[in-house]
Amino acid sequence: MRKSIAIDMDGVMADVEAQIITYYEKQYGKKLTKKDLEGAVERQLFPEENALLNILHTPGFFRTLPVMENAIETIQNLMTDFDVYIVSAAMEFPLSLKEKYDWLEEHFPFISWKNIVLCGDKSIINTDFMIDDHSKNLDYFKGTPIMFHAFHNIHENHHKRVNNWNEVATLMQEYV
Amino acid sequence: MRKSIAIDMDGVMADVEAQIITYYEKQYGKKLTKKDLEGAVERQLFPEENALLNILHTPGFFRTLPVMENAIETIQNLMTDFDVYIVSAAMEFPLSLKEKYDWLEEHFPFISWKNIVLCGDKSIINTDFMIDDHSKNLDYFKGTPIMFHAFHNIHENHHKRVNNWNEVATLMQEYV
Structure with missing residues (x-):
């Protein structure tokens, strides 16, 4: 499966x-x-x-976010072997809901709307892996948590860490 | 728990x-x-x-939806004993994202943004119960599925059915 x-x-x-x-x-x-x-x-x-x-809260902030290096090609490749869901804690910033949807449609048009989840807390998300930069999302996750490097998490070392999308690609090869 | x-x-x-x-x-x-x-x-x-x-797709359609009879008081009461998450397949209608958020804020202000999930398919949602009117959401759900009566599901009888919010209240009392 x-x-x-x-x-x-x-x-x-x-x-x-x-x-x-x-x-x-x-x-x-x-x-x-x-x-x-x-x-x-x-x-x-x-x-x-x-x-x-x-x-x-500035209108446009989320709509014009730069895409992380190598994210597009790595995610597109991951979709060959995995069911990929985009799970974003967007509810805190209601203006961001449509902006995030439009951003995904612009940069990741190959991701179906069926696989997009805009939520508050992520405790009810049930997937095999979760790639996230926040401990609060990873700590209670029931699958395999993977921490993506960010300035705010450099002192947290209780989850497997990836520093960039190339490292995600290499790591996920182990699970194919 | x-x-x-x-x-x-x-x-x-x-x-x-x-x-x-x-x-x-x-x-x-x-x-x-x-x-x-x-x-x-x-x-x-x-x-x-x-x-x-x-x-x-008409702007305002989702923002001005009538609230189902007894939904507000029943959900507020359920929150005493259960963690309630609102899970709506909103991604098919991107315009509805903000409208649904605003609708919830108007009619259900006691529900935190942390407990709102706007998604595509619901297959990765992991809760103990799911109350929904669509088989496609209930069939693969891992917890206890509860089918809410709707005109389109009257011929489907493979899930426990509730016909209104009073029946939800009575049924959920069994699980407290």
Whole structure:
């Protein structure tokens, strides 16, 4: 039987870190680097009240996210051997619902609407694998959790880690 | 441990049948009754090409759905004993994403965004119970399936059936 993978969007398929840096400079006039973000605490990085929340609520933020390097070709290849589901915690930002749908349609047109899940918490998602950058999603997952590298998770080492999409491709070959 | 229930929106929390009748009369000038819809085939009921699809794609259709009788109080009561998740196959109608979110916020403000799932197919949903009006969602469900009465499912009898929200309340008391 084909195995299934739940793949997170923000921070995994989409480069949220790069987009935050772009929007922060545009809206607050300060230029950060990816290095600045590593393991940093939000209120130190963004001293302005609600800066990050304001950025995430800006119309267009999710619609124009850059695609993570090698995500498109790797996911398309994974679909040969696995049932791939896109599972994104979008409910916190209702404006993002349609933006995320349109973003997927633009960059990943080969993924059917049947395989897209926009949810709140991910505790009721039941697939064989989950690729995500957040421990809160991976910790209670019943299948095999795979942590995708992000600035906020560099100190967490209790899940198998992948640093980029090439490493996902190599790792998943073991499970075909 | 608290058990979890996945509850469908269209045809279960929201009276889609009533809304279709309203919109069909408004857009095509013909008045149908709920009786006409019982077990009927779509192309006989709606001879105009794509009539039903046009109705379902009309902006506002999902935002203004009537709430099913007794759904609000029953679901609020169920939340005392169960983890309730709203699981709606919304991806086929991308315009409905925000409309469904707003509809839930209006009529069910006590349901957290964390417990809302807008998806395509429901095969990866893992809860203890699923209340739904479609066999396609219930047939492969791993927990206890409960079929909610609808005009299109009156000839299907392979799942436990409830005819209304009062029957849901009575049935779920057995599982508390």
